[in-house]
Amino acid sequence: MLEHADIKRILPHRHPILQVDRVLELDPGNRIVATKAVTGAEPCYVGLPAEAPASAYAYPVSLLVESLGQAGGILWLHTAAQRAEPVTGTLIFGSARDLTLTGHAYPGDVLRHVVHLELVKGDNAFMRGETWVGDTRIATVGEILAVLRQDTTLVPA
Amino acid sequence: MTQAVTQREEHFEELREIAAEVLEIEPEEITDTSLFAEDHEADSLRAIEILARIEKKYKVDIPQSELPKMVNLTAVYEIVKQHANWQD
Numbered sequence: 001m002l003e004h005a006d007i008k009r010i011l012p013h014r015h016p017i018l019q020v021d022r023v024l025e026l027d028p029g030n031r032i033v034a035t036k037a038v039t040g041a042e043p044c045y046v047g048l049p050a051e052a053p054a055s056a057y058a059y060p061v062s063l064l065v066e067s068l069g070q071a072g073g074i075l076w077l078h079t080a081a082q083r084a085e086p087v088t089g090t091l092i093f094g095s096a097r098d099l100t101l102t103g104h105a106y107p108g109d110v111l112r113h114v115v116h117l118e119l120v121k122g123d124n125a126f127m128r129g130e131t132w133v134g135d136t137r138i139a140t141v142g143e144i145l146a147v148l149r150q151d152t153t154l155v156p157a
Numbered sequence: 158m159t160q161a162v163t164q165r166e167e168h169f170e171e172l173r174e175i176a177a178e179v180l181e182i183e184p185e186e187i188t189d190t191s192l193f194a195e196d197h198e199a200d201s202l203r204a205i206e207i208l209a210r211i212e213k214k215y216k217v218d219i220p221q222s223e224l225p226k227m228v229n230l231t232a233v234y235e236i237v238k239q240h241a242n243w244q245d
Contacts, residue, residue, distance in 0.1 A: 094202045094205075095202060095206070119209055119212070119213070121205060121208065121209055121212070121221060122221040124205045124209070126209050145202060145205070145206060147202065147205070
């Protein structure tokens, strides 16, 4: 199990965009189970009026997928470190394909991501994953691509 | 001879299918020589996705160093043919 302090040594993300709280299981090179607690204090809920409907508190899909991707990032980077194959560069979310939403998360829910590492090709990692709240699967992503790129290759668009 | 031509065409169509899926365009839009980057707005991420799908489909390992050469369908075919040992 990895706690928040451990996660911050693996991922470059910081508050408020660090979207993984705890790692429950990690099978290097294969699979990770990680959680993120959604609370009403999330920055995404700032400014919602008191009369906002319940649906306005559904956790944004963009953040949910980011959270899933970060769990995958931990799996990839932790695996690389364990195998003494250190990686360098900035971790970037490449793409997500075949996203299926089957539910929502609300303040008080704990997202539980299960991510599988499918293929590592140089500085690129292909993964797939699911997000659960309790016994309900709320999202499936068929393919997530995460990449590492040297800062020198990153120029403003 | 006929068999060889058929095999080559089949591989071309499969690769065209893979590229079209990643680039999110119709297979017919990709000709044998149209350029992924210039003609179909592919970036380096799309390129690596195409490579990964080819590896998965044909269970072949293609070095990342081949990526810059994979500029169009014909180039992709030639590279995969070489690494997968196709006798087309």
